[in-house]
Amino acid sequence: MVGIELRRLWVRNFKSLRDFSLDVPTRLNVVIGTNGSGKTALVEVFELWRDLVDYARGRVVNPFLKWWGYDRVVWRHDETLPIVLGLELSSADPTLPRRVSYEVHITGSGGQFRVLGEVLETERNGISLRHDTLNGKLRIEMDTKLFGEFRTEKDPESLLDRLPEYMRYGLMGRAVRDLLRNLQSLELKPGIAVFEIPFKYSLILDACRTGDDMQRGALAIRLAFELMEAVEDSKTEILRQMKEVVVKPVISTEGKGSDYLLMRALMSLVLNLSGSLLVDAWFMFCKFVNGFLVIKEVDHRAVRSPQRLERHERLAPDASNFVPFLFSVTGGRVPPALEEAVRYAVPDAGDCRLSFDVTTDGRVYLRLSTADGVSLSSAAMPSGVLKTLIVETALQAKPTVVVIDEFENSLHPELQQFLMDELRNSGTYVFLTTHSTVPLDYVKSPSEVVVLRLEGGETKAYRLREEAREKLKRYGLTLSELVLSGLLEPTG
Secondary structure (H helix, E strand, C coil): CCCEEEEEEEEEEECCEEEEEEECCCCEEEEECCCCCCHHHHHHHHHHHHHHHHHHCCCCCCCCHHHCCHHHCEHHHCCCCCEEEEEEEEECCCCCCCEEEEEEEEECHHHCCEEEEEEEEEEECCEEEEEECCCCEEEEEEEHHHHHHHHHCCCHHHHHHCCCHHHHCCCCHHHHHHHHHHHHCCEECCCEEEEEEECCCCCHHHHCCCCCHHHHHHHHHHHHHHHHHHHHHCHHHHHHHHHCCEEECCCCCCCCHHHHHHHHHHHHHHHHHHHHHHHHHHHHHHHHHHCEEEECCCCHHHHHCCEECCCCCCCCCCCCCHHHHHHHHHCCCCCHHHHHHHHHHCHHHCCEEEEEEECCCCEEEEEEEECCCCEEEHHHCCHHHHHHHHHHHHHHCCCCEEEECCCCCCCCHHHHHHHHHHHHHCCCEEEEEECCCHHHHHCCCHHHEEEEEEECCEEEEEECCCCHHHHHHHHCCCHHHHHHHCCCCCCC
């Protein structure tokens, strides 16, 4: 999604990632490490995130089935431990939350997948929320300036119109006069008002299914209503919290008459803003995770084989549906960017053209034709060309994050450089794992390199720092040579 930045990710108790955290200051990230250092586990974290959203949408029965059970992936096979996943996002778009931090605790013990709890933190325009289903609380911190609309509204009827319909219903005579008088004389302490509401509602199932503005709006209204019910159940505590910020009129904690109505009126504004922000934060998070695209263990046999023409919204991790996926995202017209990539992958090919062809039984495959009359079906294309096309096709889908395991496989060093430039220029977040140090020489900054190490059985991440440039000049080495020499010690 345009305008959304990935700030940090963290994982606990997944394979060797017992307590793993990684800041993400760069769009391109080259992840290196020895065998068993946790590179594949990091790749699979992105798959697990996407499967979690698919589970919420009813597309996946159990995200742990692909590993043959929860005990195969939880730290030290201890099924009593939860797996914890976390992401922190930010956005400069004023229509989106400024920050979204989401952590989910999940388990698959006993063969049953369950969401144990979630912690969502978000903020926008003077209001910040912490929704913790583990402890069953919603904490709201709101700038008291946001209550200003009640003080600036002069017309009594307009003032009442700002209240929810369920609050206006049944208000009569003296109650209306008292409420209007209190709202018009309202005076609050400058600063932040803090409210804590008992609330265990889990949003992930509903929020991940909301696909348009109307559905999101309906969910926000429903949330505000359910939050008001929670306020009613703990009105004495809410009145106490309200009393901390309201200077006039003087509020008692009895919850009677005009005090109770004033509390409901003020909380209606708080809860409407909170419900809208919660839903927008969940929508932003789910859309971002749904854009994860993972490429690993490419099935070259399937890629080369003709396939049934069916619509595919997502590229499979092994790229086995590459041709129908390419047809789906391009509408059957191969974009010039892919043909340009082929010319870079095979310099001697000269001018070339990519097109779709059909077998007699209706299956589709890719054909490469050159200016000198050579024609190759996908079955005859080099593996490096196919992988180049797969990566370029992935970018056509405009993903939020692209993760490529063992990036160097089938790719000449110059082709690796070309694809790294393509990935960097795409604007998406990219994580490339590699056993080779060759990609290190094509990074723009040492900070694009993440080193994974296995320490005491668990994976730790170390990002190279800009100080590495000084050692490159001092020793006259390339970055790959410096890493292999042992002269560069990454620090966390």
